[in-house]
Amino acid sequence: MAAPLAPVAHHSESVDPTLWKWIQHQIDVTTGLSAITIVIILGIIIVAIPVTVIIFAIRSKKHAQSMGRAAESDDRPH
Amino acid sequence: MTNFFRKASTAYYGWYVIAALFFTAFVGVGVRGSYGVFVKTWEDDFGASVTLISVAASLGWLMNGASQPLFGNLTDKYGGRPVIILSFIPMGLGGIAMAFVTNAYMLIFVYGFVISFFSGGIMFSTGGPVVAQWFRAKRGTAMSILAAGGSIGGLILVPFAAYLLIQYNWQTAWVVMGVVMLALGLPLLFFLLKSKPEDMGLKQDGYERTPEALDPPPPEVTTGPLAIDRWQDSYSSAPMWQLSLAYVVCGITTASISVHFVRWAVEQDISAGKAAIAFGLLMGINAVGVITIGFLSDKMERKTLLGIVYLIRAVAFLSFLVLPANIALWAFAIIGGGSWLATVPLTTSLTADVYGVKTLGTLSGLINLAHQIGGAAAVLAFGIVFDVFDTYNPAFFGGFVTLLAAGVISLSIKERKYSSRYMKPGDTILQPVEGD
Numbered sequence A: 001m002a003a004p005l006a007p008v009a010h011h012s013e014s015v016d017p018t019l020w021k022w023i024q025h026q027i028d029v030t031t032g033l034s035a036i037t038i039v040i041i042l043g044i045i046i047v048a049i050p051v052t053v054i055i056f057a058i059r060s061k062k063h064a065q066s067m068g069r070a071a072e073s074d075d076r077p078h
Numbered sequence B: 001m002t003n004f005f006r007k008a009s010t011a012y013y014g015w016y017v018i019a020a021l022f023f024t025a026f027v028g029v030g031v032r033g034s035y036g037v038f039v040k041t042w043e044d045d046f047g048a049s050v051t052l053i054s055v056a057a058s059l060g061w062l063m064n065g066a067s068q069p070l071f072g073n074l075t076d077k078y079g080g081r082p083v084i085i086l087s088f089i090p091m092g093l094g095g096i097a098m099a100f101v102t103n104a105y106m107l108i109f110v111y112g113f114v115i116s117f118f119s120g121g122i123m124f125s126t127g128g129p130v131v132a133q134w135f136r137a138k139r140g141t142a143m144s145i146l147a148a149g150g151s152i153g154g155l156i157l158v159p160f161a162a163y164l165l166i167q168y169n170w171q172t173a174w175v176v177m178g179v180v181m182l183a184l185g186l187p188l189l190f191f192l193l194k195s196k197p198e199d200m201g202l203k204q205d206g207y208e209r210t211p212e213a214l215d216p217p218p219p220e221v222t223t224g225p226l227a228i229d230r231w232q233d234s235y236s237s238a239p240m241w242q243l244s245l246a247y248v249v250c251g252i253t254t255a256s257i258s259v260h261f262v263r264w265a266v267e268q269d270i271s272a273g274k275a276a277i278a279f280g281l282l283m284g285i286n287a288v289g290v291i292t293i294g295f296l297s298d299k300m301e302r303k304t305l306l307g308i309v310y311l312i313r314a315v316a317f318l319s320f321l322v323l324p325a326n327i328a329l330w331a332f333a334i335i336g337g338g339s340w341l342a343t344v345p346l347t348t349s350l351t352a353d354v355y356g357v358k359t360l361g362t363l364s365g366l367i368n369l370a371h372q373i374g375g376a377a378a379v380l381a382f383g384i385v386f387d388v389f390d391t392y393n394p395a396f397f398g399g400f401v402t403l404l405a406a407g408v409i410s411l412s413i414k415e416r417k418y419s420s421r422y423m424k425p426g427d428t429i430l431q432p433v434e435g436d
Helices: A017-031 A035-075 B002-009 B014-046 B050-078 B080-100 B104-122 B124-134 B139-167 B170-192 B231-236 B238-267 B272-297 B302-322 B325-339 B343-355 B360-389 B393-411
Strands: none
Touching (some): A017 B139, A035 B014, B080 B124, B139 B272, B231 B360, B238 B343, B272 B302, B302 B325
């Protein structure tokens, strides 16, 4: 194929369709999972990444706020 | 585990920025990478030739390369946050719009122009400057995580799209991918992405937050002698040419393999299964390799690692020439895999170290453009070589020689003289030396 339908992600080229067909066959043979099962597994991974990051970011923000409050109360004259 | 949560809660905010950019690269590269999965289906549905469908991919490649200096320049002017968010939105909408494409010409417009153009706004020319603003001591590691995001995105999203296609249809697959971008990626960027630490009252590397735990101590010199305010000035010094030339070779050697690998494998009677597993291996090593190299680049000279990476890839190319095809396949997957993406964080980090962060977006965009031009030329050249000689060997030899040259060029960069990493307090700003 005389167009950049590439097999490996380097600067976001597109996957080569022929190579992908080969890889997909290998995935099917190796895992034996149905299409919907693979979609669900990969979907969970895709959703889990941003959700995890957001949870940690919220915890971090709360931690910073509580540290700030603690510092404020230390500064206050008793 | 509790300790891990505690550490994560007190982590420097820059790591959350990296996490957001990681996911941006993850979906951005993954969505674009999945295009090839749909080619056969579109061929049948649109009654279009593969060549016409491939025009969208080729055009997309050029658009992506051409848009990067533009978005990089906007990042230098307005910061990474608005540019990345405003590029991400049309890219996500473009993903959904793909579901409503009814012929190859619409495909060329939506994918070749819209998605590919705006994908230039979420790549290294915009993400790289943001990383460089947030990190100095761990710049290489942070850049490598960003690069790995793209690699892992290809690993996850391409099969995701393919199995959505099998389970439902291509329209559903594209709607889901567009929704993933807009519903998951956009909120992450909106809430977490900040252009620079000063926007949150922080300092680079988080020095302000934990002053008692500084290792190394905060640098007093943050710019090198070649730090510039105008991107044009970079071309009057050697490192910009050295980095660009080496990156052209990176484009030559990755794009050529990307496009011609299948034809080479078929010509060598390599079984489809073996080729598929070898490339799976390359992808896995690729992601691990880039993070390892990024981490190491914060401990030692980046130009040394960059040179080594090009030389390692030269050995991978040499394996095509001197080893039997069945062994060369595995040698290339293992040796080449480690070096495949490692050039990206090293080149961007080194550019930031030498020229500073003020014009890094434009410089990264220009260097990436050089990469894409080199890649496009090489794809064509490899095809011509195969047609004329009926073998890829002369082209592989050409790739080997250019990689040796890239290795030498990279090693000749005077990093200790020009990089801000090696400046000491009191060092004076030097003027670029002609021909140095």
